[in-house]
Amino acid sequence: MTNTLTSNENLSHSKSTEISFFKTFFVPPKERITIERLFELIKTGGDFKENIQKIRLESNKELRNGRKKLLPAVTVSGLFENERKASNLGTHSGFLQIDFDEVSDPFSAIELLKKDTYCYACFLSPSGNGVKLIVKIANQKNQHTTCFRQLENYYKTTYNFTVDKSCKDVSRLMFLSWDENIFVNENSAVWEILIADNKNKFSSLLESFQKRENFVSGNRNNFVFKLSLECYKANIKMHEVVQLVSEKFATDGFTVDEIERTVASAYKSKESVVKESKGEDQHTSYSLLKRAENYLERKYQIRLNEVSGRIEYNEKSKNDRFRELNENNIYRELQHQGISLSLNKITSLLLSDFVPLYNPFLNYFENLKPYDSKVDPDYIDKICSYLPVNDMERFRLHFRKMLVRCIACALEPTVFNKQVFVFVGEGQNTGKSTFCRWLCPDDLGEYLTEYVNTDKDGLIVLATNFLINMDELATLSKAEINSLKSFISKDKINIRLPFAKRSSVHPRRANFIGSTNNDEFLTDETGSVRWLCFELTGKLNFNYKKDIKIDDIWRQAYSLYKDDFEYQLTADEIKENEKVNNRYLVSSQEVQLIQKHFLPANRENGEFYDATDILNFIVGKYSHIKSNTRSIGKAMKSLGFARSTKYDSEKRFSNYGYFVELISMQN
Incomplete structure (x- = not known):
């Protein structure tokens, strides 16, 4: 799913929402204030403004942290009874705090975050070295940690901001700060849990993708990069891809950080394509190869038919049938577009993973209407x-x-x-x-x-x-x-x-x-x-x-x-x-003659003939016949004659042959 501004049945995410208030770190929660009052205190500095100024001037981190504990504080995510711990949460506020500590340029970071869809409020931290952010989230208690992890991934992959992991604690205390320029956006979007449709879309895409790519050592980054490109085409947000890929593939040897970098690299490459398609820096920012890729992606659907081995294409605007691609025609077309890529490089591009694989057999069977034995006839x-x-x-x-x-x-x-x-x-x-x-x-x-x-x-x-x-x-x-x-x-x-x-x-x-x-x-x-x-x-x-x-x-x-x-x-x-x-066997001459002169018999009433005896019998009657014992053996087997043994007392060995009944005299 795409996170959009949503309404919440139980909570309006309004300024009137109440949260627990602490006069200092050492005082248990006995008071409550509204979100609106919180923003007023941050804007004015209240009676703690002087302490904030001292904190920002203090170079000793230990002394700075000691002064912070004297500041009033709130639990942004809700109301707590008696003691501030997760099990004592009474009502979740529908808000979650995000702390970006020790940002290199807090003011630039705030300007960037002001444009973020999910930024409800952002302001300087008490030390002045970091930024605090408040985001609207789905208000169910059991979704808090999941929302935090997804938001953590989102801000890491989108802005490369590292989030303080302590914020995942629903009872996380936020010391009040002072920022006259606090930014508040009442119309910010609510962060919804990544649910059904995008998870299903990703699962379906992954299942199809794994039929042509393997997640194995030596190919993990390449696997995630290519998978991310597919997710980009499917309109799945980058932070969602990081979350889903991490859940599926992250290990000690392939960390979330590495997955984040790989996904971000894939999305960055695709976003460059979008910029170029809008006419930005067409002749300066992109290589000839990239410009060729962009042009072909915009105009054509190209695929490598893994059954026929042919590269096939159709024109997107016409949506006609796929036909075999001629790279010479592509070369000519690119030249007319001012993209002077050599024919060899065009061929290399078309034979690379730029062109996705397509299996017509799998495509046919997968797109058939599912058969239901309870409804459909046999x-x-x-x-x-x-x-x-x-x-x-x-x-x-x-x-x-x-x-x-x-x-x-x-x-x-x-x-x-x-x-x-x-x-x-x-x-x-x-x-x-x-x-x-x-x-x-x-x-x-x-x-x-x-x-x-x-x-x-x-x-x-x-x-x-x-x-x-x-x-x-x-x-x-x-x-x-x-x-x-x-x-x-x-x-x-x-x-x-x-x-x-x-x-x-x-x-x-x-x-x-x-x-x-x-x-x-x-x-x-x-x-x-x-x-x-x-x-x-x-x-x-x-x-x-x-x-x-x-x-x-x-x-x-x-x-x-x-x-x-x-x-x-x-x-x-x-x-x-x-x-x-x-x-259905073709009747050989051996078969025909054996059928004419012999019947199957048993040891009690038949005569014993080996293959040589039968061959000699036939040749003796039909001198023009050319055959051999191997052909005789095949014919006897096909006619169902049982192969047996008989001991020859004179030669002192057992011989293989058949017990038969001669019928030649009757014909």
Whole structure:
């Protein structure tokens, strides 16, 4: 929140407010005076004026302090009963005293404080070497210390004035002073506790900021400086930033003083930008680089898309869509503005932290309407009903997991999606490909691609897209399928993006979906865990497009993701999937011939054949066949033949093979 002049339900912060009065330091509180009377006594000096003059002439500090205790005094913050201590506070006055001791130039300090929004009254201290200030605060007793700490930070960061920490004591005694020029501003603002809106604004900003910056040793000052720049843009006051950052990050090794200096430095740099934008010292006070920054900040929104690696911009006055920035155009524009910065320096500026990071995936999901399971329907379950899938129960489970897995892969650097989600269905125009494209929301449309080559360009596609739609898997060769399999297994990509100067490691963000009209497209008999295949028994119900919004599906999936929904396949689900995928394997010659001549059997009623025996049997019948024992083993495994052992008493060792029943004579 921004501290503004406010009214108080219980107290008007008026001159008629009463406070405890002490004739001297040694006398208990038996009297009370109004704030108005306090100001009159300070202005005239009352009957203590002569003592004040002696105090100001006294060079011996000990004697000076002794004379001060003979002065009348008040407790600015309220009325006390019997004894002056915090527990005896009867009514809080709504005022708080601030002491600036031993100020180098008290009169200049007073002139400065007169312009301060929160200065209700300020005057010289009894010694004449300091300044006393009275501020209106929220009047609840339990807010006094908090208000003091925030005011302490405020005056330190705003004016570099050090406040006497004793003022945090609500029973703090203030010795009356004499200042004919006492300043009083009845319309000063009330200092309110830093509450809800600015705390929430700061918390939200910090959460987003920590996703791209880390508060670690060696980066603490840089972290706070950059965070402060963000807070400045969010219109959070400097002293509030100091307070909130200190509460969160201050330690013995990173003190409040250091935080104050860092925040003040950030705000000072930003305030210089504001002055320049108003035309002050445009050609003398700022370097070319600073003038370039100021010009670009005033005219454009610029961001670095951390997914594509591109620098994007739009013109603030037009508020149009973001598009790729061309530094050559920026160079030309700056030259026309009389800012003769070299192209290399412009490029360096655009690649520095002057340009904030932007993640389109995180931006999309974070800006979706929150899903409420108590109110919203199960959109994921609903969309499943529009697809004529052979095994609906299994499909509902894995479709839900796939959606959440896609989000995790896109957002988390350490997560990658190991599976390709495939729709299998005979015939054209069933709606498979259209549905796969529809799954990509409009806002992420530019991060959908239809194919990926298994080369350097393909690696870039893996790092810079949300969905890769493999439209017709059946057209891929065995070599292409196997190359694709290795691509699917990548979790990180070491490449140089088109706009980068050097190679770097990027997270794999892309997720694979696909479709095929051919029910035989898998080629690896040793296992196909990376493929999740679902058979369509007919055309999709195309009403899903008008009945369901894709954003609703993704916001439900994002809710599941944030609730730690288990999106990875379990061991049992992997085994089940392997069995399901056997029906989609391309039938090799070995598979076809084994199916023709052998049936699975057991030890009691079958004959034992090892892979060599089976190979010799097949080659003996089909001499043109070229195969090997490894291919035979893969085929036997994919067909479900159990691998067993049998002891050979003549050779005295156990051999691996299969118990089978020959059926060749029947064909």
